[in-house]
Amino acid sequence: MDAQEFRARGREMVDYVADYLETIGTRTPLPSVLPGYLRELIPDEAPLNGESWEEVKKDIDRVIMPGVTHWHSPQFHAYFPTSSSYPAILGDMLSDGIGCIGFTWPASPACTELEVSMMDWLAKMLNLPQEFLFSGGGKGGGVIQGTASEATLVALLSARTTMINKLKKDNPQMTQGQIVDKLVAYCSEEAHSSVVRASLIGMVQMKSLPTDDKGSLRGSELESAIIKDKEQGLIPFFLCATVGTTSTCGTDNLLELGPICNKHDIWMHVDAAYAGSAFICPEFRPLLDGVEHSMSFNFNPHKWLQVTFDCSALWVKDSGLVSGAFELNPVYLNHDNQGQAMPDYRHWQIPLGRRFRSLKLWFVLRMFGVTGLQEQIRKDVSLAHQFEDLVKSDDRFEIVRKVTFGLVCFRLKGTNEINETLTKKINDDRRIHLTPSKVKDTFFLRFAVCATKTQVSDVKFAWTVIQELTDSLLSSPK
Amino acid sequence: MDAQEFRARGREMVDYVADYLETIGTRTPLPSVLPGYLRELIPDEAPLNGESWEEVKKDIDRVIMPGVTHWHSPQFHAYFPTSSSYPAILGDMLSDGIGCIGFTWPASPACTELEVSMMDWLAKMLNLPQEFLFSGGGKGGGVIQGTASEATLVALLSARTTMINKLKKDNPQMTQGQIVDKLVAYCSEEAHSSVVRASLIGMVQMKSLPTDDKGSLRGSELESAIIKDKEQGLIPFFLCATVGTTSTCGTDNLLELGPICNKHDIWMHVDAAYAGSAFICPEFRPLLDGVEHSMSFNFNPHKWLQVTFDCSALWVKDSGLVSGAFELNPVYLNHDNQGQAMPDYRHWQIPLGRRFRSLKLWFVLRMFGVTGLQEQIRKDVSLAHQFEDLVKSDDRFEIVRKVTFGLVCFRLKGTNEINETLTKKINDDRRIHLTPSKVKDTFFLRFAVCATKTQVSDVKFAWTVIQELTDSLLSSPK
Numbered sequence: 001m002d003a004q005e006f007r008a009r010g011r012e013m014v015d016y017v018a019d020y021l022e023t024i025g026t027r028t029p030l031p032s033v034l035p036g037y038l039r040e041l042i043p044d045e046a047p048l049n050g051e052s053w054e055e056v057k058k059d060i061d062r063v064i065m066p067g068v069t070h071w072h073s074p075q076f077h078a079y080f081p082t083s084s085s086y087p088a089i090l091g092d093m094l095s096d097g098i099g100c101i102g103f104t105w106p107a108s109p110a111c112t113e114l115e116v117s118m119m120d121w122l123a124k125m126l127n128l129p130q131e132f133l134f135s136g137g138g139k140g141g142g143v144i145q146g147t148a149s150e151a152t153l154v155a156l157l158s159a160r161t162t163m164i165n166k167l168k169k170d171n172p173q174m175t176q177g178q179i180v181d182k183l184v185a186y187c188s189e190e191a192h193s194s195v196v197r198a199s200l201i202g203m204v205q206m207k208s209l210p211t212d213d214k215g216s217l218r219g220s221e222l223e224s225a226i227i228k229d230k231e232q233g234l235i236p237f238f239l240c241a242t243v244g245t246t247s248t249c250g251t252d253n254l255l256e257l258g259p260i261c262n263k264h265d266i267w268m269h270v271d272a273a274y275a276g277s278a279f280i281c282p283e284f285r286p287l288l289d290g291v292e293h294s295m296s297f298n299f300n301p302h303k304w305l306q307v308t309f310d311c312s313a314l315w316v317k318d319s320g321l322v323s324g325a326f327e328l329n330p331v332y333l334n335h336d337n338q339g340q341a342m343p344d345y346r347h348w349q350i351p352l353g354r355r356f357r358s359l360k361l362w363f364v365l366r367m368f369g370v371t372g373l374q375e376q377i378r379k380d381v382s383l384a385h386q387f388e389d390l391v392k393s394d395d396r397f398e399i400v401r402k403v404t405f406g407l408v409c410f411r412l413k414g415t416n417e418i419n420e421t422l423t424k425k426i427n428d429d430r431r432i433h434l435t436p437s438k439v440k441d442t443f444f445l446r447f448a449v450c451a452t453k454t455q456v457s458d459v460k461f462a463w464t465v466i467q468e469l470t471d472s473l474l475s476s477p478k
Numbered sequence: 479m480d481a482q483e484f485r486a487r488g489r490e491m492v493d494y495v496a497d498y499l500e501t502i503g504t505r506t507p508l509p510s511v512l513p514g515y516l517r518e519l520i521p522d523e524a525p526l527n528g529e530s531w532e533e534v535k536k537d538i539d540r541v542i543m544p545g546v547t548h549w550h551s552p553q554f555h556a557y558f559p560t561s562s563s564y565p566a567i568l569g570d571m572l573s574d575g576i577g578c579i580g581f582t583w584p585a586s587p588a589c590t591e592l593e594v595s596m597m598d599w600l601a602k603m604l605n606l607p608q609e610f611l612f613s614g615g616g617k618g619g620g621v622i623q624g625t626a627s628e629a630t631l632v633a634l635l636s637a638r639t640t641m642i643n644k645l646k647k648d649n650p651q652m653t654q655g656q657i658v659d660k661l662v663a664y665c666s667e668e669a670h671s672s673v674v675r676a677s678l679i680g681m682v683q684m685k686s687l688p689t690d691d692k693g694s695l696r697g698s699e700l701e702s703a704i705i706k707d708k709e710q711g712l713i714p715f716f717l718c719a720t721v722g723t724t725s726t727c728g729t730d731n732l733l734e735l736g737p738i739c740n741k742h743d744i745w746m747h748v749d750a751a752y753a754g755s756a757f758i759c760p761e762f763r764p765l766l767d768g769v770e771h772s773m774s775f776n777f778n779p780h781k782w783l784q785v786t787f788d789c790s791a792l793w794v795k796d797s798g799l800v801s802g803a804f805e806l807n808p809v810y811l812n813h814d815n816q817g818q819a820m821p822d823y824r825h826w827q828i829p830l831g832r833r834f835r836s837l838k839l840w841f842v843l844r845m846f847g848v849t850g851l852q853e854q855i856r857k858d859v860s861l862a863h864q865f866e867d868l869v870k871s872d873d874r875f876e877i878v879r880k881v882t883f884g885l886v887c888f889r890l891k892g893t894n895e896i897n898e899t900l901t902k903k904i905n906d907d908r909r910i911h912l913t914p915s916k917v918k919d920t921f922f923l924r925f926a927v928c929a930t931k932t933q934v935s936d937v938k939f940a941w942t943v944i945q946e947l948t949d950s951l952l953s954s955p956k
Contacts, residue, residue, distance in 0.1 A: 003496040006564035010492030017575030018481040035819040038591035046599040050847035067588030084577040086484035097495030099562040110545030113516035121524040147829035177659030193808040330671040331916040341513040351625035369528035438809040
């Protein structure tokens with residue numbers, strides 16, 4: 001395909017994407033295919049000779065679309081939102097066109113420097129402490145990671161290396177294994193599975209501490225765990241506090257946890273993967289108070305800030321502690337400007353290579369403006385409260401946790417089993433899609449306001465479907 | 479921006495990308511900016527209200543382009559190629575448009591299933607052993623990772639967990655720390671820095687073993703290291719063998735290493751990040767012989783197979799050993815089809831979320847066809863040999879290692895210092911860009927055929943520039 005053909009095919013693809021997103025409400029959010037459906041539709045091997053664009057393009061509708069779960073459907077209420085917007089798509093197109101790999105500053109200065117500036121822009125939008133900014137005068141700064149899982153892992157590994165180095169200084173005879181056997185990290189019992197996964201990778205013990213009845217990890221729980229663990233000779237070194245848990249949008253008490261972490265020399269990482277975007281609105285920002293005590297903070301603009309996946313924003317107070325965990329400098333990556341004004345982001349992440357992801361962030365921040373992004377957050381939270389009101393109006397149901405952001409946790413009064421059956425009925429029906437969770441042995445349904453386009457009518461539609469299927473469930477013989 | 483505006487702006491961006499790539503040869507590959515250039519060109523914070531597309535678009539040329547290193551310039555010969563092609567860009571556009579997150583099968587069945595099929599297509603193109611294929615009837619299969627660094631890390635962590643589980647079965651009293659203190663991994667001294675980095679993350683000792691004079695790690699070196707380490711009570715568990723090292727494109731001897739690994743119960747991972755693409759050509763495939771002994775194999779279609787970053791292909795013989803290292807199943811990610819015909823790729827990688835990356839691979843494989851992709855590989859290798867001939871024709875220079883793929887390692891006869899000076903002169907000159915390396919204390923220059931569009935005239939141009947700067951260097955007073 002030459003440039004001339006690309007100009008034509010690119011236009012077709014732009015229209016295809018616009019058509020898809022304009023008409024997405026006409027599709028059911030969940031596909032009806034069974035595992036293995038696609039293999040039957042395509043050849044067993046790659047073609048020997050190139051095919052025409054026409055042949056490829058017609059297969060998008062024949063092969064791909066029947067198996068797509070439509071995350072941007074206004075009837076999609078599962079998991080958490082994944083953002084997307086036209087400005088972000090344009091940014092990714094430019095990123096692909098430039099196609100640079102920005103692992104060091106000279107590998108593409110613009111790629112590093114735009115990211116530096118965008119992370120400072122974002123930090124200011126969230127009113128993060130100065131220590132997290134490049135322009136804050138210290139060692140802080142932000143970096144775009146692929147996902148929150150990677151951000152948590154980077155934070156945990158940085159904390160691990162920092163603590164190992166401290167211990168080795170005082171106890172040079174201790175082996176890494178002896179140290180790692182004693183290291184202990186903490187999170188709340190409602191933290192995301194990727195937090196425990198980070199501890200498996202990092203080979204450290206992760207203790208899931210109980211939350212209060214609002215789903216919040218409190219300072220007293222943490223401190224008694226620390227004291228008990230220290231008495232047993234363990235070495236607490238890391239806390240992953242969550243602001244907006246996946247299950248219920250619960251928020252750990254940073255104002256209590258932070259000072260305890262600082263007192264006990266524990267690296268507090270704050271994971272606000274979903275909820276973080278809300279803190280660009282001043283009315284939500286108090287929920288992040290206490291973040292000033294943390295060593296690292298992460299949220300995903302690709303979840304709720306109109307940026308297409310992947311774009312996970314991680315800030316650290318001391319970037320030397322991150323690069324210290326990873327830095328290796330082979331000759332083929334050395335350059336004259338190392339260690340100078342601009343970071344070499346390869347030392348800040350697990351992968352070496354990296355795309356020019358800040359372009360989409362830049363396009364989004366400029367074309368929406370802060371007020372445009374705030375508007376979307378406020379609309380979604382308002383829709384969640386409207387759904388909450390609908391649930392409350394039906395006394396067969398109960399709300400499980402206070403609604404704060406765009407997530408409503410609800411259930412049929414009664415057993416877990418009947419709620420499991422209702423979840424299954426809803427997803428088998430396929431007109432709407434949502435996912436359940438379980439906290440403290442209570443199984444419930446999660447209704448997340450996901451697609452940007454979701455309107456009051458969609459919320460009402462979802463509730464009608466849920467009520468209809470509930471009627472059918474409750475009236476059917478056992 | 480609504481759909482209607484996107485249709486117009488998307489067309490503009492398609493044209494911008496086509497214009498950029500059509501005229502890229504008119505730009506110097508290296509920019510002339512100094513660290514910090516970009517911050518001066520943009521505001522300190524995000525705009526309160528959204529700006530127009532016109533304002534954003536004009537800043538691409540004003541702010542971004544002056545700081546871009548042009549990886550797709552035919553005068554770019556640094557590092558290794560990063561692929562890109564119009565079909566791949568179209569695939570990414572569709573992936574962004576659909577915007578699904580394919581962490582489990584139901585999260586978007588097409589996203590998982592196309593990847594399954596594409597990994598089998600690719601495996602067949604490379605004539606990989608049946609055990610690596612989903613259709614091979616065993617537990618094997620392939621997955622798209624972001625980068626080779628992540629693939630190496632996933633392999634190392636899988637091997638680590640496998641060995642720990644084996645040891646704990648026989649020695650339940652051993653702690654993880656006691657085991658990890660004894661685990662030892664190997665690679666060649668010319669392996670990529672990301673291999674050593676994986677061992678830092680995995681907290682295991684990594685021994686860099688000496689290569690022979692062709693840059694190849696041989697069986698005898700490995701076996702004597704294993705025996706010595708076992709005598710000292712260490713537990714060898716992992717080898718990362720490289721096919722096509724970054725420094726010189728050296729290739730470890732898989733046919734010797736493989737049986738030794740199998741004999742000693744060591745997981746052999748083969749990293750062919752760059753060179754792997756060449757194995758779609760039958761004339762290069764013998765260099766991969768011995769891969770049948772490996773547990774995992776990785777190469778980057780985003781390096782030399784026309785697929786835009788990121789697309790790193792990892793195959794494993796026993797996917798249970800990979801997911802076993804990572805698997806956690808919270809309620810909010812559970813589904814009815816778990817453990818059935820199709821993989822849940824979230825268990826195969828570090829991040830949880832994942833884009834629909836197989837689309838760009840599908841578009842590339844179909845639109846180029848196997849022969850189209852072979853043609854590009856052969857052209858690039860031929861260009862490397864033409865550059866080699868030019869170097870050989872000038873007796874001030876020497877070729878450092880045999881040229882096999884698209885990389886030529888060469889140097890001025892004489893000291894490392896003079897070669898360091900020549901490298902600096904070339905990159906300061908900015909008409910071409912290349913990066914150096916150092917092996918066994920010998921510093922040399924690397925000329926990689928990178929951009930798809932590189933032609934004989936570009937190779938000749940590069941050589942003219944190098945000769946001119948060499949003349950100037952050698953004639954200048956000390």
